[in-house]
Amino acid sequence: MHRLHSVAGVFVAPLLVISALSGFVYAFAPTPENVVYHDAITASSSEAPQPLEEQVEAARSVHPDLQLSAVQNFEDPTQTTRVLFNDPALENSSYRQAVFVAPGSLEITGELVQYGSSRALPLRTWISEGHRQLWLGEYGRIYSEMAASWLGILALAGAWVWWVRWRVGKGSATGSRKGSTAHAKRKKTRSIHSILGVWLLPGFLFLTVTGLTWSSMAGGNIPNLRAQLDWVQPTPETSISATTMTATTSAHDEHAHHHHSGHDESSTLAGQDDLTQTYISQIDTVATTARGAGMSGIIEIALPAEEGTAWTVTEMRESWKLANDAISVNGETGEIVDRVHHSDWPLAAKLSAWLIQLHMGTLFGWINQLVLGGIALGLLTIIALGYRMWWLRGRNGRPGRLQAAGQWRRTRPAVLAGIIAFLLVYSVMAPMFGISLVAFLIIDALIQALRR
Known part of the structure; x- marks a missing residue:
């Protein structure tokens, strides 16, 4: 040894x-990040927050061609809302385009690429990549x-x-045999080491x-x-029974079916846009349900993964927050489909999440x-x-x-x-x-x- x-x-x-x-x-890195991007992450007015639907529409004007992914909503009114978009031009799905919207004035305060569940912005992401792979990609890892x-x-x-x-x-006295200066220095150095x-x-x-x-x-x-x-973090169930689907979804299905025979690309895009508009109209209902269910701090409101499934709302990781609940919500009715309390996580999953946050310097x-x-x-x-x-x-x-x-x-x-x-x-x-x-x-x- x-x-x-x-x-x-x-x-x-x-x-x-x-x-x-x-x-x-x-x-x-989290500290200088807040300084460098202060103007983007800080709301420019103290006006009462506008509905999330209007905030999302303001953000979509910046990226009308990108697919809406999620909205990160802050309880603190001085923080801007982050509207996230999937961008196929980015490295992978962990990277998303974030548009920062002042909740009250609907002003666009910034547009940046955001990475991971820690909400890292470009500076912290760059530092993280240097620490993880020396900016050399997979070889650097x-x-x-x-x-x-x-x-x-x-x-x-x-x-x-x-x-x-x-x-x-x-209990031995052998340490006093060699009295050379070099030996004394080495012994002292070894002791401190x-x-x-x-x-x-x-x-x-x-x-x-x-x-x-x-x-x-x-x-x-x-x-x-x-x-x-079975040490993984559980996620809420998002499937919705067909009997709970309302005329809104049926109307969209009818619209899609009407254009199906032509296989026209423009009609497909129009159908996707209609579905996105449907989701946007539901976002305030979902947010109200989540806050009413006791979800606090920063929450990420993620669009349904596929048509006919529920929204997922997750309490985001932030300093001094040890528990992160998640719920799934039927966007049409506002009913909670499923809920996963942090207390329901396996102990190993809790420890894993806490230890990773500690390593990132964000837990405390x-x-x-x-x-x-x-x-x-x-x-x-x-x-x-x-x-x-x-x-x-x-x-x-x-x-x-x-x-x-x-x-x-x-x-x-x-x-x-x-x-x-x-x-x-x-x-x-x-x-x-x-x-x-x-x-x-x-x-x-x-x-x-x-x-x-």
């Missing part, structure tokens, strides 16, 4: 430095997965080394677990495991951001101290030798078997770690063979 920690640490540390630096900036998967292992290995050294050195590592161990493990959920390979394994164990506001920033600075300090120890081990301006190979033979068989089993299981969950570990072992074995 000592050799794994020291040798792998030397070569993996540059990735961790990049991750820590980008993570430090990412942790504080290899770096972040390597960094995240090795961070936890190096931290655990370091804690193991510290614990073994503490046990061996407990170890203390910081032990204190920050929970934070490093937290970043490893949550960071891997965004990775390319491990990120695919984790959702599969959650699905198999600026306190959350300060803690993440502190962990990032702590990691950078630990890495710098680790390299300093390596340098102080050497002579004549050269770094010293790393920990000698073969010390695993001193480990008790039962403990060694447990470590190997853990690494095998972890390698399955985090393939990039397993691949790089095998490569490291092969290269290390070749180097040892050449030396002999």
Whole structure:
């Protein structure tokens, strides 16, 4: 474990430095985002809010050619309403065009691309992409997965080394044998390195677990495991019985049928526009039902996924909000079709949502951001101290030798078997770690063979 920690640490540390630096900036991204986009996200008047239908119509004048996706409505009247549109020109469905509408004056205060459920705007999205993939696309995600998967292992290995050294050195006076200045400096450096590592161990493990959920390979394994164990976030049922459908939908069906025989593209577009207009006319009914049902804060009112199904209204994630309910609403009648209380979520699903928000620095506001920033600075300090120890081990301006190979033979068989089993299981969950570990072992074995 000592050799794994020291040798792998030397070569993996540059990735961790990049991750820590980008993570430090990412942790504080929500704050500058509010400053940069203040004019867009802040309502320009204090007038009473107009109906959502009118706000949506104002936004549609900006993107008449795009499909309406959802409306994000704020309880705070000083915040603009975000009307979201699907745009096939964007990278994927996580990106949507957002038009910002002042609720009272119906003024369009801005138009930006919004990303994900965290409502990230371009600046925060750009910082997030840098942290996640170094702006290199899928190839860049290899770096972040390597960094995240090795961070936890190096931290655990370091804690193991510290614990073994503490046990061996407990009560002994061997630490006073070597009195050289270099040795004293190295001992002091090692002490600070170890203390910081032990204190920050929970934070490093937290970043490893949550960071891997965004990775390319491990990120695919984790959702599969959650699905198999029924740890996923439940969603409300949206199907509506045919007997509840009213003449509004029937009229639309008749309109569509009337033009079907010609297969005319313009008639198809007209039918889609009629359906959109029907949905827009229902949005205030849906919003009133949601607020009347106790949904608070920022809510996303999502259009039915397909004709004849219910609207979905979800309480959005925001600082200091630990529970997010969701309901489905029949847009024609205003009746609630289904409701999913946050208390009904599996515990693992709750923990997953909270941990991801913590990693993003959004769960507990600026306190959350300060803690993440502190962990990032702590990691950078630990890495710098680790390299300093390596340098102080050497002579004549050269770094010293790393920990000698073969010390695993001193480990008790039962403990060694447990470590190997853990690494095998972890390698399955985090393939990039397993691949790089095998490569490291092969290269290390070749180097040892050449030396002999």
